[in-house]
Amino acid sequence: MSITKPSLPKGTRDFSPQEMVKRNYIFDTIKTVFKKYGYAEIQTPSMENLQTLTGKYGDEGDKLIFKVLNSGDYLKEAERRKTKDQSFEYNAKNLLTLISEKALRYDLTVPFARYVVMHQSEISFPFKRFQVQPVWRADRPQKGRYREFYQCDADVVGSPSLLNEAEFILIYHEALTNLGLKDFNIKINNRKILSGIAEIIGKPELIVDMTVAIDKLDKIGFEGVTKELIERGFTNEDIQKLEPVIMLKGSNDEKLESLKNVLANSEIGLKGVAEIERVFDYVAKLTSSISHLTSSIELDITLARGLNYYTGCIFEVKTNEVAMGSIGGGGRYDDLTGMFGLKDLTGVGISFGADRIYDVLEELNLFPASAAQGTKVLISNFDEAAELYALPILQQLRTANISAELYPSSAKLKKQMSYADDKNIPFVILIGGDEIESGLLTLKNMHSGNQQKLDITTIITQLKQA
């Protein structure tokens, strides 16, 4: 074996024990809420057949898919082709089509669609599933953007009811509240409203250009949006019609009333408004006896998101406590499984941005102390006699379900103490000659520095309460 100086592929990360505990805290909190609303977990393989993924994410997306080399004698087929076919050009591109048939998952949505189609006979619809797994993208790595990252999705397929949309709003609200966030907006819009607006101004064919431009209102202001709209083929007259819609102000109810006027002649537009009203109505009914959360829900006409497959409501979540992009998003798609031959199965789903939520909680100092603690108590190791005395005590602590360690050698006490500090272990039991003689052990609280002499039963009681 030659010695290799170790490094990581760019855009990938190790997670230390401290980071894992915090990440698990986020995932567990979100999963608990998913389950409470009837969503069940599935997992799909990291590798999919290349043809399952290709063509689903646009040309740019296709380039970012990580391909996996065929295993074993992947060269044989290429050489066989060359031998048989003189005209076969022996260049890299031709070889690659022969040597790679698999690729790493690019998102959780396409594998989920593949799952639903493959398992349709076993599934009882509506199918409510959640999935928390890594995905891989060959994006240029930069701050906050990785080549391997976790997605955290919940989707329901086979139910057109807008109750699902309402429940997703509640899921966002409950999960983020449980994570300690206090001020966040759940933005909602509807693809049909956007279609209606494009229809009203007489440019239905420019809907994508329109939404791409108005999506930037936050960043570039109305003047910037106007400039972009003109570049994209809209006239000043169009923009005059658009202005009152884009600049819509007031409460959600006021916005809906305005939209009904603006969209009075667009069937699809009015359908979008009615869907939003229905969702708001469900949310109000669901929460009537409990708490007020409607203040954080905002109808935002400029919200567009990836329009490629959304067909109804769309969501986006932002925190107001930290400057950060969206920490969640989703929407309804009327035909996701069509790409695999199963038509007319409607779905709606949401996603949590776990990496961003991690950064938000870190910045706001919202991780609970319990999310930083592994081992609860370390028993020091002075010498062989003390180690011998400690062994049954160690196992007594564990039998009481207390996470415990005995330092495995009689190193200097300072070293043992700094081990406890580094591992964030809150208590140390010191056992020396006095302790062995009296049976009273010294319990040291590592935060306060306090020491008490106690018997093991009292120590167990104290540790279980601490």
Next chain:
Amino acid sequence: MSITKPSLPKGTRDFSPQEMVKRNYIFDTIKTVFKKYGYAEIQTPSMENLQTLTGKYGDEGDKLIFKVLNSGDYLKEAERRKTKDQSFEYNAKNLLTLISEKALRYDLTVPFARYVVMHQSEISFPFKRFQVQPVWRADRPQKGRYREFYQCDADVVGSPSLLNEAEFILIYHEALTNLGLKDFNIKINNRKILSGIAEIIGKPELIVDMTVAIDKLDKIGFEGVTKELIERGFTNEDIQKLEPVIMLKGSNDEKLESLKNVLANSEIGLKGVAEIERVFDYVAKLTSSISHLTSSIELDITLARGLNYYTGCIFEVKTNEVAMGSIGGGGRYDDLTGMFGLKDLTGVGISFGADRIYDVLEELNLFPASAAQGTKVLISNFDEAAELYALPILQQLRTANISAELYPSSAKLKKQMSYADDKNIPFVILIGGDEIESGLLTLKNMHSGNQQKLDITTIITQLKQA
């Protein structure tokens, strides 16, 4: 988008909600025990640099590593080489070295060694970590062998104390007992004992051949082992010396006494015996006040495992309740991080075979009912009035931390009931005209078929107890 008939790469699997709940039950049970013994979780990226993995698993292993194609313009470099260098042979092999620099993790041990070396300045040794992540191997798929599967490992590096070995025996015992297994053997041996035996018969250079042969005693009996030993260069005289060692019978103590006699002239052999004795001693002290588990620990001289990097104690776990290969194994390695330039760091670790444990629990029917349950109660949906009435009740149930769903449309009752059945939902609340009028809801127990009319407070109390 063209329509693709969906399929999975061979050797990979989807996990359904029912399977996920059971898999999580196994992983959670094992992780809880790891934590209780002071082990903390880490994760490493799925992709490692190819040079991190190559040469660590032998020639056969290298062939089974899944390589990932470079992203972006991986063809450019190849074409640049061709243009610059006329002698560059434009064949598949040359291209591949240019187009693949990353590979999928083959096990958790080498990435762990890489992690320890890269993070050595942040780590407080001894470093006790566990890791539960998928690995990928381009093995020929067959029953029970997959190309993507989870490994579940715990290792400690930086501590030579045999307390660690003893604690791993306890971890195996506690985790498997918590999973409901009653009759299993934790086999232990020591690499130094095997070295001592090879030394005694005067063939230290044939140690690998010797261990490969005697490892098969279970399967081919002593006659078969004799035949193989002769083929591998041992004489009849050697085998006469080996026989009493291989066929060692009796209690662990009796075996140790015999070994001390046989290995009286081998320093390394006696060291191995002393290590085993020390481990047994630790186990006895740790468990003296609690329970008897020593009956399931067996010193097995024929146990060899992969000898490539183990240097001290080795472990293997087998269940006696089902015919199945080993469900766990591990051992001590004195120089794992040396391959990455960090010398003299000793480690010891164990692994649980999660897929096999799954099959064992399934066959013995040991999954608890709780490990099959997601949603606890479904509210039926008769019509719009009933749906409206149900909404606040739905949210009341969830506020009481009861996982609840409202069927999202007024489908036929039979369909709603079979939805509950398929999802293994144990209770259904039926709300019709009578229920709305009286405020008493019908709670149906799906197992017994019993129905009761109760108010929502009583239902919540009953569901929380059920």
